[in-house]
Amino acid sequence: MPALSEEQVLLRDAARAWAGRQSPTTALRRVRDGAAPLGYEPAAWDQMAAMGWAGVIVPEAYGGSDFGCRSMGLLLEETGRTLTASPLLATGLVAASALVLGGTDVQRREWLPKIAAGELVATLAVDEGAHHAPERTALGAVASASGYTLTGAKAFVLEGMAAGLFVVAARTSGRPGERSGITLFLVPGGVEGVGRTPRALADSRGYAAVAFDRVELGAEYVLGPLDEGWDLLERVLDRARAGVAAEMLGAAGQAFEITLEYLKTRVQFGQPIGAFQALQHRAAKMFTELELARSAVEAALDALDEAAPDAPLLVSLAKAKTGDAIHLVSNEMVQLHGGIGMTDVHDAGLYLKRARALEAIFGGQAFHRDRYARLQGY
Structure with missing residues (x-):
């Protein structure tokens, strides 16, 4: 790379x-x-x-x-x-x-x-349930005399309370579960019929449930092809997934560095706990997983910049691999810090909570392993 x-x-x-x-x-x-x-x-x-x-x-x-x-x-x-x-x-x-x-x-x-x-502040509103499933889009966009009328709701929209513009995945034809019939719309946050409810998640970030109650839009607010917006949505989502993977890489890397420093300075039984071979093995495992994740993330981002045909494959690899890495490192950060790692005084809990949110955003490890296999033809 x-x-x-x-x-x-x-x-x-x-x-x-x-x-x-x-x-x-x-x-x-x-x-x-x-x-x-x-x-x-x-x-x-x-x-x-x-x-x-x-x-x-x-x-x-x-x-x-x-x-x-x-x-x-x-x-x-x-x-x-x-x-x-x-x-x-x-x-x-x-x-x-x-x-x-x-x-x-x-x-x-x-x-x-x-x-x-x-x-x-703008954001993508795509998922409608607890799990990432863009093909299950059910929010309807019905053609009207002036353009389209949107009715439905989106769940856990990133920065949903701050957004002045929503990029909304809606269904203009077909049924939930079908990839055809999806169209993207630009919805200004201040138009009549847009309602927001804050959602408090463990990582203390800004999420919202956003309702679209008979929102009237002109045809000029259609983004991309009508009924055939799936490919565009997937390209946007792949950039989103790679971005989340990059953020996970940074959070996991910092969590590892904090933990490694603790292993070097925390003394027990007259010596730093990092001198114990069992803990060295756990640190080595974390380091190895982070290096593998970094390679995957960098390859995915470069593939997106180059518009490479295997970019979707590399993105799912990066999201799954980095999800595994941050899951491991955030758990180990809490455990290796012992009692203080369980308290709010220490930052370990903040990294653990953010890790769990990032793992789920735009598809967790299981979603991307399945997608990786499908893209490979299995």
Whole structure:
């Protein structure tokens, strides 16, 4: 896989410095303890946008830097290390990708500059139940005299309370379970009929259940092909999944480093506990799994940038492998820290909770192992 360019190295290092200085885990605790209504601190998001992060995948013609998915992955990895709460994934990668990949020039000019500037929080509304199953879309979009009428609901929408624009997967024909008949729509958050209910999850981030009650939209709000939006949706979801994998890689890497440092400094029976061979074996297992996950994530992001035909396969591999890695490391972080790892005083619980949420977002390990097998023809 290609090495990082000089610009990407500078971007990664700047992101690591900013996250460590401006958004350590204490910032997430403020969001959690203060019950922040948006699920993040707007001031921190303003700083991220001012550095150009929201426009990393946006073409220069629409106000971005067109720096690619690999570069966005670097940002998500570094912010993942400190569990930074922000709309970067939902807005800067997922929603922006939907417009870049499927939008008309008019749609791009209306929305992408606002996303790139950090003025607009946008998100994808796809799942309607507890598990990731985009083909089961049931939210209906019925043709009307003025365009379409949307009726239905979406569950656990990322940044759903803050979003000023929803990219909504709706069914314009067919039945739930069928891939044909799905169409994507751009739904401004302020239109009549859009209702939001916050959902409190273990990781203390901003999720919402979003209801669409006879929402009237003109035909100009259709994103991509009518009835045949599945391929576009899958391309957007693959970018989303790779972004989540990058964030998991960062969180797992930091959890491992914290745990390794504890093994070196915690003394028991007159010596550091890291001197015990059984614990060394567990640390070696974590290190190996993280290295494998890193290779998978980098390969997936590069494949997306190159529009490689095996990108979906590599994305599912990355999401499954990184999910396994963060599951292992977050569990070991709690266990190897002993009693303090079970308390809220220590950050171990924060990493464990975020790990479980990230594993499930846009498909867990079982979903992606099954998808990987199907893509291979099994």
